[in-house]
Amino acid sequence: MTQSTPYVPPKVWKWEAESGGRFASINRPIAGPTHEKELPVGEHPLQLYSLGTPNGVKVTILLEELLALGIEEAEYDAWLINIGEGDQFGSGFVDINPNSKIPGLLDRGTSPPTRVFESAAILMYLAEKFDAFVPTNGAERAECLSWIFWQMGSAPYLGGGFGHFYAYAPEKWEYPIDRFAMEVKRQLDVLDRNLASRSFLCGEDYNIADMATYPWYGQLVLNGLYDSKEFLQVESYANVVRWAQEIHNRPAVKRGRRVNRPGGSGVRERHDASDLDATESAT
Numbered sequence: 001m002t003q004s005t006p007y008v009p010p011k012v013w014k015w016e017a018e019s020g021g022r023f024a025s026i027n028r029p030i031a032g033p034t035h036e037k038e039l040p041v042g043e044h045p046l047q048l049y050s051l052g053t054p055n056g057v058k059v060t061i062l063l064e065e066l067l068a069l070g071i072e073e074a075e076y077d078a079w080l081i082n083i084g085e086g087d088q089f090g091s092g093f094v095d096i097n098p099n100s101k102i103p104g105l106l107d108r109g110t111s112p113p114t115r116v117f118e119s120a121a122i123l124m125y126l127a128e129k130f131d132a133f134v135p136t137n138g139a140e141r142a143e144c145l146s147w148i149f150w151q152m153g154s155a156p157y158l159g160g161g162f163g164h165f166y167a168y169a170p171e172k173w174e175y176p177i178d179r180f181a182m183e184v185k186r187q188l189d190v191l192d193r194n195l196a197s198r199s200f201l202c203g204e205d206y207n208i209a210d211m212a213t214y215p216w217y218g219q220l221v222l223n224g225l226y227d228s229k230e231f232l233q234v235e236s237y238a239n240v241v242r243w244a245q246e247i248h249n250r251p252a253v254k255r256g257r258r259v260n261r262p263g264g265s266g267v268r269e270r271h272d273a274s275d276l277d278a279t280e281s282a283t
């Protein structure tokens with residue numbers, strides 16, 4: 001691809017203009033809060049501040065799975081952080097996540113309260129706290145950590161790379177779309193080959209590695225995130241489709257997908273099981 005006017009980077013990059021694209025108004029080259037705002041607190045020890053995006057849904061899926069096992073201590077309040085309106089830059093949220101991104105968790109059941117940010121850290125924290133969905137044996141735990149870290153390192157190429165340039169950038173540029181489509185297809189092939197000989201990412205047991213990976217790669221092959229089903233030929237990754245469908249149909253996963261999702265069958269906030277029971281599951 002050649003550009004009509006080649007871009008020559010200046011010696012020093014300056015933040016002069018919004019870059020355009022769907023998230024231009026919330027992108028900044030600096031961290032820290034933009035305004036004072038305390039976070040609401042509900043009655044349960046676990047306070048989740050999130051949004052029903054793939055990174056947010058990882059955590060609500062785990063919490064709903066824990067509750068489905070009968071672990072009542074996993075009851076939680078889920079508050080909506082509207083990233084389009086800059087809620088992630090409020091002082092209370094930044095105290096929980098200095099990186100200003102959902103999800104953020106505050107466990108008020110410890111003294112002092114424990115903050116946890118980064119979706120995978122939250123999954124590990126909760127799985128270990130309740131001793132469920134994470135293997136404790138050395139080799140199995142290593143396999144689980146390997147896939148979780150794989151997901152955390154890989155998904156930014158899917159979302160921030162492919163998704164950004166294919167769906168959100170102000171124009172379609174061949175070079176980045178080509179580069180990230182190739183990488184996402186390679187990642188799908190990694191998953192497909194792994195799932196050829198096992199039911200779940202780490203073997204025969206479903207665990208937090210699957211919960212971390214399904215919201216991105218599972219939803220990509222089932223629903224075609226970024227309207228890319230045909231472009232990426234996602235149905236050709238048959239083992240990933242089979243794995244994703246099995247997870248997608250789990251009752252706790254159906255519930256977890258609906259939390260912090262205003263509109264449709266979703267709920268804006270979740271404070272009690274009845275909040276989800278009250279609305280019909282459409283997916």
Ligand SMILES: N[C@@H](CCC(=O)N[C@@H](CS)C(=O)NCC(=O)O)C(=O)O
Nearest residue numbers: 026053055083101102103118119120
């Ligand atoms: N590595 C982080 C990524 C979290 C993330 O990118 N969250 C997005 C929504 S999916 C966000 O809050 N974006 C707001 C922003 O970038 O200002 C994690 O897994 O928790």
